[in-house]
Amino acid sequence: MRTTGVPRYAPDWLELREGADAAARSPELLEALRPRLSGPPLVIHDLGCGTGSMGRWLAPRLGGPQLWILHDRDPDLLDRAAVRMPRTTADGGRITVATARGDLSRLTGSTLDGASLVTASALLDVLTPREVDGIAAACAEAQCPALLALSVVGRVELAPADPLDAELAEAFNAHQRRGGLVGPDAVAVASRAFARYGATVRTRTSPWLLGAERSALAAEWLRGWVAAAVAQRPELAGRAEGYLRRRLAACAAGVLRVVVHHRDLLALPAPRSAGAAA
Numbered sequence: 001m002r003t004t005g006v007p008r009y010a011p012d013w014l015e016l017r018e019g020a021d022a023a024a025r026s027p028e029l030l031e032a033l034r035p036r037l038s039g040p041p042l043v044i045h046d047l048g049c050g051t052g053s054m055g056r057w058l059a060p061r062l063g064g065p066q067l068w069i070l071h072d073r074d075p076d077l078l079d080r081a082a083v084r085m086p087r088t089t090a091d092g093g094r095i096t097v098a099t100a101r102g103d104l105s106r107l108t109g110s111t112l113d114g115a116s117l118v119t120a121s122a123l124l125d126v127l128t129p130r131e132v133d134g135i136a137a138a139c140a141e142a143q144c145p146a147l148l149a150l151s152v153v154g155r156v157e158l159a160p161a162d163p164l165d166a167e168l169a170e171a172f173n174a175h176q177r178r179g180g181l182v183g184p185d186a187v188a189v190a191s192r193a194f195a196r197y198g199a200t201v202r203t204r205t206s207p208w209l210l211g212a213e214r215s216a217l218a219a220e221w222l223r224g225w226v227a228a229a230v231a232q233r234p235e236l237a238g239r240a241e242g243y244l245r246r247r248l249a250a251c252a253a254g255v256l257r258v259v260v261h262h263r264d265l266l267a268l269p270a271p272r273s274a275g276a277a278a
Contacts, residue, residue, distance in 0.1 A: 011051055011080060013224075016217050018053040021121060025149045026204035029266040030061060033117070036145050036268050041065040041096075042116040047104070047135070048072055048123040052081030054149065058119060059086055064093015071100045071107075104131045109141025117145055124151040124186035124265070125176060132182060133193045139269065140197035146267040150206055152176065154184025156225070157259040160250075164243045171229035171236060178232070187263045198270035206262045212254035219251045221260065 042062060046054050049070040059066055068085060072078045078099045085097045104127065112118060118139050124132060139146045154173045158165055176183030182190075191201045210218040226244045230237050250256040 014051045020208045022057050024206040026206050026264040029204050029264050038116045041067050043067045044117045045069045047120040049081045052084050054121040055085050060090045063091045064089040067096045069098045073103050107138050109138050112142035115142050115144040119147045121149045125183050128180050132190050136193035136197050143269050149264045150262045151186040153261045153263050155261040159257040168229040171233040175228040175232035194267035199267040202266045204264050206264045208260040210258040215251050218258050222247050
């Protein structure tokens with residue numbers, strides 16, 4: 001599930017980042033979520049599912065039986081995600097998969113009727129404030145929790161340091177906010193939105209730690225990070241070319257260390273009052 005203005009993501013990129021995503025997601029938020037899940041079966045809506053990495057990570061950790069409803073606007077990604085979802089959990093519970101093609105503008109409380117959980121990974125930061133509010137409103141209406149992982153926070157650390165690091169980071173963050181997207185402000189915007197609808201919000205850090213063992217991901221991230229910065233500030237192009245060449249060489253040599261900071265968010269809905277339930 002992606003908005004109209006958001007580019008489709010290449011499956012190769014989604015596959016490349018899956019291991020780092022899995023290592024980064026917060027186990028503490030998952031443990032806090034468990035007591036608030038309703039089922040069986042668990043009914044889980046995965047927004048912007050991509051190739052289905054969130055389902056492959058989360059489904060075995062929850063047990064079964066489960067119904068996963070995968071949402072994305074890209075039919076090819078939906079097909080890929082559905083095929084690659086596990087069919088049983090670690091405890092032998094059955095996993096059933098359904099797909100829903102569409103964008104966030106169609107998400108409502110009725111869409112989520114009967115949901116045990118709404119989840120997403122690397123989605124919030126490519127949304128507008130209105131779209132974030134729409135997710136919070138739909139979850140509140142459906143009285144279901146939301147576990148939203150791996151939103152960028154606008155901070156990266158590269159070692160060894162380079163004089164151009166800060167300038168590229170600033171340009172990249174501005175690019176993330178283009179067209180009114182929340183970008184690095186995603187977790188703050190979402191926290192306020194869910195709180196307005198009465199939810200209790202918890203967040204935890206979920207950084208990518210990229211070293212020699214993840215050099216392919218570090219190199220691809222670098223290319224995209226620099227390209228976005230230059231797209232935002234074309235006057236950086238000349239210096240950025242040399243910077244990228246140096247950084248990729250360090251990456252290939254196994255001496256570059258990168259920390260890309262993200263944050264995970266868990267929103268737990270407020271219980272309905274007796275008057276509201278009547």
